[in-house]
Amino acid sequence: SGARIRRAKNKSLPQYLERGVDVKFSDVAGLGKIRLELEEIVKFFTHGEMYRRRGVKIPGGILLCGPPGVGKTLLAKAVAGEAGVNFFSISASQFVEIYVGVGASRVRALYTEARENAPSVVFIDELDAVGRERGLIKGSGGQERDATLNQLLVCLDGFEGRGEVITIASTNRPDILDPALVRPGRFDRKIFIPKPGLIGRIEILKVHARKKPMAEDVDYFAVASMTDGMVGAELANIVEVAAINMMRDSRTEITTDDLLQAAQMEERGMLDKKERSMETWKQVAINEAAMAVVAVNFPDLKNIEFVTIAPRAGRELGYVRVKMDPIKFNEGMLTRQSALDHITVQLAPRAADEIWFGSGQLSTIWAETADNARSAARIFVLGGLSEKYHGITNFWVADRINDIDLEAMRIVNLCYERAKEILHENKVLMDAVVNELVEKKNITKQDFFHLVDLHGSIKPMPPSI
Numbered sequence: 001s002g003a004r005i006r007r008a009k010n011k012s013l014p015q016y017l018e019r020g021v022d023v024k025f026s027d028v029a030g031l032g033k034i035r036l037e038l039e040e041i042v043k044f045f046t047h048g049e050m051y052r053r054r055g056v057k058i059p060g061g062i063l064l065c066g067p068p069g070v071g072k073t074l075l076a077k078a079v080a081g082e083a084g085v086n087f088f089s090i091s092a093s094q095f096v097e098i099y100v101g102v103g104a105s106r107v108r109a110l111y112t113e114a115r116e117n118a119p120s121v122v123f124i125d126e127l128d129a130v131g132r133e134r135g136l137i138k139g140s141g142g143q144e145r146d147a148t149l150n151q152l153l154v155c156l157d158g159f160e161g162r163g164e165v166i167t168i169a170s171t172n173r174p175d176i177l178d179p180a181l182v183r184p185g186r187f188d189r190k191i192f193i194p195k196p197g198l199i200g201r202i203e204i205l206k207v208h209a210r211k212k213p214m215a216e217d218v219d220y221f222a223v224a225s226m227t228d229g230m231v232g233a234e235l236a237n238i239v240e241v242a243a244i245n246m247m248r249d250s251r252t253e254i255t256t257d258d259l260l261q262a263a264q265m266e267e268r269g270m271l272d273k274k275e276r277s278m279e280t281w282k283q284v285a286i287n288e289a290a291m292a293v294v295a296v297n298f299p300d301l302k303n304i305e306f307v308t309i310a311p312r313a314g315r316e317l318g319y320v321r322v323k324m325d326p327i328k329f330n331e332g333m334l335t336r337q338s339a340l341d342h343i344t345v346q347l348a349p350r351a352a353d354e355i356w357f358g359s360g361q362l363s364t365i366w367a368e369t370a371d372n373a374r375s376a377a378r379i380f381v382l383g384g385l386s387e388k389y390h391g392i393t394n395f396w397v398a399d400r401i402n403d404i405d406l407e408a409m410r411i412v413n414l415c416y417e418r419a420k421e422i423l424h425e426n427k428v429l430m431d432a433v434v435n436e437l438v439e440k441k442n443i444t445k446q447d448f449f450h451l452v453d454l455h456g457s458i459k460p461m462p463p464s465i
């Protein structure tokens with residue numbers, strides 16, 4: 001895309017920017033008239049001046065409403081892609097579920113980046129995670145969420161250059177959003193994206209078939225007929241699975257049969273999604289237990305409030321809620337050590353997978369946290385916190401990028417070893433937490449610390465970096 005990133009001196013790389021977003025409206029199928037509404041939003045960017053001159057108000061926010069997998073994210077990207085502007089995204093569940101106290105500062109950081117790199121689209125996935133009516137959730141979790149929501153309202157309202165940054169949010173529950181969010185000037189435009197009908201499904205299958213070696217006589221109508229109720233994400237998956245069928249049989253073209261078989265598998269998959277196998281429960285439990293068991297060793301991360309593997313509407317498998325000192329975090333008072341601790345915690349699932357299942361059988365459920373660790377390590381190095389580049393503030397000229405990555409890699413490896421060490425020392429505790437999670441799906445703060453008292457070997461380890 002033609003969008004350019006401005007990087008101010010002494011500022012780290014934007015964290016929430018998605019690079020290389022190159023989605024166009026032609027990649028989103030089955031939209032019918034909705035497309036016209038979205039084309040108008042693109043015009044707010046490309047013809048902003050014209051709208052302003054004629055006194056037409058540009059909306060601050062657009063709400064894409066609809067069930068998961070219908071293409072809301074894809075559409076938001078297509079708006080950015082068509083307008084040629086930067087795309088910033090965050091999932092609202094990230095605002096609230098990871099570290100209590102961090103939400104508001106993330107919202108602020110997100111909008112600061114988007115403004116510095118305007119024109120841009122800010123995309124907030126699963127807005128309802130943070131946008132529920134305030135005051136409905138009791139306790140500190142509720143206060144935290146309210147603080148985050150208030151910050152979001154401030155960001156939606158307050159800036160010049162309206163039209164330079166447009167927020168698009170997705171939700172499946174527009175009905176439960178806080179009324180303040182949908183007031184004029186905020187998310188004042190709602191677009192409903194339903195599940196695709198028969199024709200829509202044919203179009204979506206065809207879009208995904210574009211880049212695949214399809215047999216000439218593929219009967220898309222037949223496939224669309226037997227996928228009633230499925231959304232774009234599932235249809236895209238069907239085409240992928242069909243391609244794998246083809247490869248397995250060493251054929252060169254995807255046939256109608258491949259697609260029908262894949263559709264049948266997808267349908268079965270839909271049924272078992274709610275029923276996890278014992279093995280999956282255990283794997284998810286190990287993933288979450290590892291984060292909690294490692295985090296409890298670290299001063300800034302030890303306030304574990306809740307560990308869960310209960311399946312939820314969103315996509316994540318489970319989560320660990322850690323209460324962090326909000327003041328420390330918001331004021332940027334986190335130490336170098338706690339940044340390393342954070343990286344170590346994010347690597348714990350990968351380390352646990354290796355310890356419990358052996359490197360021959362690694363799963364991929366830790367992919368996201370491992371990603372978090374990598375980007376956090378990079379930010380650590382860019383911030384001048386690593387020994388190697390300590391005090392150097394001006395080293396991000398292109399020819400040092402490689403050095404930065406190498407240094408980030410070194411840090412990730414060291415933190416990884418540290419995570420493994422802690423988990424090895426706490427095998428008994430891990431087994432206890434995993435068993436409890438598999439059995440009850442949730443562990444409260446009290447129960448967790450009870451297990452830590454019984455089985456834990458907790459000693460803050462000195463850094464080796």
Ligand code: ADP
Pocket residue numbers: 027028029030031067068069070071072073074075170204207231232233234236
């Ligand atoms: P949502 O944000 O509504 O949950 P996504 O945009 O994340 O859904 O959709 C996931 C994937 O499913 C997309 O990346 C795309 O491959 C496919 N998909 C979903 N809807 C469509 C559509 N209308 N046209 C083409 N592909 C689609």
